[in-house]
Amino acid sequence: SLEIIEGPHVSGVQLVGDEPGAMAQAAAVVESLGYGYVDINMGCTVAEVTRTGAGVSLMRSPEKAVVIAGAVAGAVGIPVTCKMRLGTSSGTVNAIQLSRGLVEAGVSAITVHGRSGERKFGLPVDHEGIRAVVEAVDVPVVANGGVFTGKDALEMAQRTGAAAVMPGRGLIGNPWLVTEILSAFRGEPYSQPTLDERKKVCLEHLRHLCGYYGEREGAVAMRRVLHEYYHGCKRLTELKRDALTVTSFSHVEALLDRVYVDGQRLSYGEPR
Numbered sequence: 001s002l003e004i005i006e007g008p009h010v011s012g013v014q015l016v017g018d019e020p021g022a023m024a025q026a027a028a029v030v031e032s033l034g035y036g037y038v039d040i041n042m043g044c045t046v047a048e049v050t051r052t053g054a055g056v057s058l059m060r061s062p063e064k065a066v067v068i069a070g071a072v073a074g075a076v077g078i079p080v081t082c083k084m085r086l087g088t089s090s091g092t093v094n095a096i097q098l099s100r101g102l103v104e105a106g107v108s109a110i111t112v113h114g115r116s117g118e119r120k121f122g123l124p125v126d127h128e129g130i131r132a133v134v135e136a137v138d139v140p141v142v143a144n145g146g147v148f149t150g151k152d153a154l155e156m157a158q159r160t161g162a163a164a165v166m167p168g169r170g171l172i173g174n175p176w177l178v179t180e181i182l183s184a185f186r187g188e189p190y191s192q193p194t195l196d197e198r199k200k201v202c203l204e205h206l207r208h209l210c211g212y213y214g215e216r217e218g219a220v221a222m223r224r225v226l227h228e229y230y231h232g233c234k235r236l237t238e239l240k241r242d243a244l245t246v247t248s249f250s251h252v253e254a255l256l257d258r259v260y261v262d263g264q265r266l267s268y269g270e271p272r
């Protein structure tokens with residue numbers, strides 16, 4: 001069930017796979033549903049994905065990756081983009097060569113996660129590696145990896161020369177990061193969301209999960225992410241612990257009601 005959220009933004013769908021014909025067919029479906037672009041995943045390191053030859057495994061078979069990109073680009077009129085890492089490992093960095101091949105095959109933009117694939121997030125982000133791709137191709141490059149604040153995004157843009165910056169984990173529980181980044185780029189002040197805003201968006205997230213999975217499973221899915229909305233909160237460990245017990249919408253709501261403003265910080269527990 002794919003849904004387009006109305007708004008001034010462009011919506012796209014990312015495809016994961018390693019079979020050119022199937023990927024081309026899937027891309028045509030994406031286009032027919034009204035999406036604005038289709039992205040091909042060449043960076044995922046999750047074993048279920050890589051063992052099928054998809055995700056970052058495509059960086060190990062760059063010829064196949066280029067054939068897939070060509071098949072997808074030939075099947076749709078909307079832009080085709082790719083998201084990759086710097087290479088499958090630090091010893092096999094090939095983002096530059098692969099990017100050139102993909103652009104020749106018809107790819108319109110490339111996102112580079114500035115790490116290689118042997119460790120998911122452990123390695124520092126290599127800004128120079130991303131910059132090398134920016135300089136090697138004449139399509140927009142989006143820089144990704146380690147952006148958690150507006151300042152991180154500005155530094156990423158300056159160090160890489162990329163056309164855009166893509167945050168990843170930083171958005172989990174903090175969708176306001178987008179506003180923070182835009183404020184940083186515009187040189188405008190940014191203030192963190194209030195407690196009420198955090199609660200409102202956290203419950204909206206929960207509502208979507210419950211709508212998709214059903215109430216109990218939705219609440220269970222929320223257990224792992226709920227605390228992310230309260231980054232920096234005092235007694236976060238207790239909040240995380242209690243979140244592991246939630247089984248319903250009202251249960252989560254009751255838990256969030258126990259977060260309160262304590263001076264300059266948020267705190268969890270019983271307000272004194």
Ligand SMILES: Cc1cc2nc3c(=O)[nH]c(=O)nc-3n(C[C@H](O)[C@H](O)[C@H](O)COP(=O)(O)O)c2cc1C
Nearest residue numbers: 014041043083113144145146147166167168169170
């Ligand atoms: C829970 C989770 C799910 C992700 N799913 C995808 C995905 O479906 N496709 C993708 O290209 N990258 C995916 N990523 C990787 C991120 O897009 C991003 O490349 C990576 O987290 C590095 O950026 P960061 O350091 O800002 O988190 C995922 C990351 C996380 C943590």
